[in-house]
Amino acid sequence: MLTLVFISTYILATISQYLYNQNQVELLANANVVANTVSDYIKDNRELIPVAVSRLSLGDSVRVIITDKDAVVLHDSASEHANIEGKTLVKPEVIKALKGSDSVGRYDESEIGTIIQGAVSVISDSDVVGVVYLSEAAKSTDDFMADIRWILIVISLIVCILIGVLSSVMADVIVSPIEKLTKIINKMKSSSMEERVPVNGNDEIAQLGDAFNQLTDRLNEMEEKRRQFVSNASHELKTPLSSIKLLSDSVLSMETLDEEYVREFMEDINGEIDRLTKIINRLLSLTKLDINYEELELKVTDINEMAQRIVKSLMPVALNKSIKLHLFTENEVLAMVDREKFWQVLYNITDNAVKYTPEGGTVSLYVFGEGDYVRIEVIDNGIGIPEGQIDKIFDRFYRVDKARSRESGGTGLGLSIVKDVVDSHNGEIVVDSKENDGTKFVIVIPKKL
Ligand SMILES: Nc1ncnc2c1ncn2[C@@H]1O[C@H](COP(=O)(O)OP(=O)(O)OP(=O)(O)O)[C@@H](O)[C@H]1O
Ligand SMILES: [Mg+2]
Missing domain, CATH: 1.10.287.130 (Signal transduction histidine kinase, dimerisation/phosphotransfer (DHp) domain)
Incomplete structure (x- = not known):
């Protein structure tokens, strides 16, 4: 809107300056014509001046005043209204013209409108013998400017209204969903999370x-x-x-x-x-x-050696149940792991395998490197997990057979710990199991050495 006001003001100022300049140039041209016409009469035949001026037919709106070289008015075309003949005309333009230079000025009279006043010297035999002073109301330019001003005001108003309506519509489109969102968030803050x-x-x-x-x-x-x-x-x-x-x-x-x-x-x-x-x-x-999800104490660890120690510590339980517990591994399988936490992974999986395998069964542990990964498999031929429950065994406190597990001291938390640790090592754990047939756990973790 401000831009609009600035542009309108600039356009108005430029046009008005151009048009009023045009008026001034015209007035001076007319004054020169009058000066040429009357130059011969000022010396000798001053009584002929009015006739000579009226013959030029400059129009009713132009007031022509002619003075002698002392600025005493010899002729005033508006003599019926205010006769100033014989009086001295003290106007800046006249004084300048007497000194030999043409001058023109523009005055804004509140009641009449814009008045253009100009004076040129009358020269005879290269002497300044008098002054022609012209005054004209620039009514047509004033009217024209008033029209343009009106048009600009109307256009500006229309544009302003359009901008206003458009902005409020846009604001509404943008703000109303945010308001809705805020309302719902506030509602949720105090009560319902179902919203x-x-x-x-x-x-x-x-x-x-x-x-x-x-x-x-x-x-x-x-x-x-x-x-x-x-x-x-x-x-x-x-x-x-x-x-x-x-x-x-x-x-x-x-x-x-x-x-x-x-x-x-x-x-x-x-x-x-x-x-x-x-x-x-x-x-x-x-x-x-x-x-401490992110605070793992990662150290280069030989997973083979860790598996050996776990097998050793679980061996008495296995022997007690006549379970054959084997470890198959390479010489050295290095990976960056949190030792304490990863121990729990291997221990829990192997412990489960031994625990959920009846007497005389077999539990095999495989540990080997596979490119950038370490692959660990724990396979038993024990009681297995019913198909529908395989998804749930990683849930906290979940046990397939609560009573049996409780008897053996199970908490149902072992595998949730395993899953959390494997996840935090960016690894993956998968289970393959068949009821009464056996279970296979596969863990793959990146070595990140
Ligand atoms: N190798 C497996 N064979 C058969 N079922 C298994 C095996 N490993 C786990 N499960 C089943 O998954 C359930 C969850 O195992 P998890 O290790 O989380 O708990 P838990 O062994 O019962 O208790 P905790 O580990 O605290 O002693 C077990 O109760 C068992 O039913
Ligand atoms: Mg367990």
């Missing part, structure tokens, strides 16, 4: 809304997982506690303490406490993994 932002089209606002909806979904998902986790964890912690309570109550209610009974009960209580400790340790290790 979703309506997404229309594919513009930036729609993309923002879409991203926000996805974020909300993810938050909901995380919240649901957290709720599930807390409920599962409380349940898992409550079970051994209830057993302990039951066992200690039984001991307390005995009238006479039979040492053998008490010992047996205390052993059970001890077992439950071990179980509680195991669950709590695993939970701690899981939360630690959550928090």
Whole structure:
């Protein structure tokens, strides 16, 4: 709008300057014609001047005043209105003309409009003998300028209104979805996470809304997982506690303490406490993994050597169940891993294989390098996992056979720890299993040496 005002003002000023200059040039030309005409009469036949001037027919709007060389008015074409003949005409233009130079000026009279006034000297025999002074109202130029001003004002107003309407429509188009988004976010802040932002089209606002909806979904998902986790964890912690309570109550209610009974009960209580400790340790290790996801202590590690130590530590359990536990590996399989955490991966997988394989079975461990990766396979011919449950075994606290697993002291947290550690090492873990046939776990991690 400002630009419009500036441009309009500039156009008006330029046109008016041009037109009024034109008026001034014309007036001076006319004054020269009058001066030429009257130059002969000023000396001798002054009474002929009015006739000579009127013959020139300059028009009614032009006032012609002729003075002698002392600026005394000899003739005034407007003598009927204000006769100034015989008086001295003191005007800057006249004074300049007497000194020999033509001059013209423009005056803005509030009532009449623009007046152009100019004077030229009348020369006779190379002497200044008088002055011709012309004054004319530039009415046609004034009218023309007024017209143009009106046109510009009307155009500017129309453009301003158009710009105003257009901007408010545009602002509305841009702002209203943002307002909607804010409203919904505020609503979600205070209560419902079920609310979703309506997404229309594919513009930036729609993309923002879409991203926000996805974020909300993810938050909901995380919240649901957290709720599930807390409920599962409380349940898992409550079970051994209830057993302990039951066992200690039984001991307390005995009238006479039979040492053998008490010992047996205390052993059970001890077992439950071990179980509680195991669950709590695993939970701690899981939360630690959550928090320090990026803070792995990566060191160059021989996975072969690590596997050997794990086989060694699980060998007594395997021998106890007459399970053949074998390790197949290359001399040295190096990879950058967090030793403590990766130990838990190999240990848990091998421990599961031994645990979920009946007496006389076989558990084989393969560790070998494959380009930039290390591939670890743990294969057993144990009880296997039912097809529908393979997806769930990595969930926290998930056990295929709760009762059986509890008997063997399982917490259902082993594989979630394994999955978290493998993920944090940018690795991958896949399971292939058939019920009553056996299970194969494959872990692939980048060496990143
Ligand atoms: N090699 C396997 N063969 C058959 N089932 C398995 C095997 N490995 C895991 N599973 C099943 O997956 C479930 C989850 O395993 P996970 O290691 O997470 O828990 P867990 O072994 O029961 O408890 P924890 O590891 O704390 O002792 C197990 O309860 C078991 O049902
Ligand atoms: Mg396990």
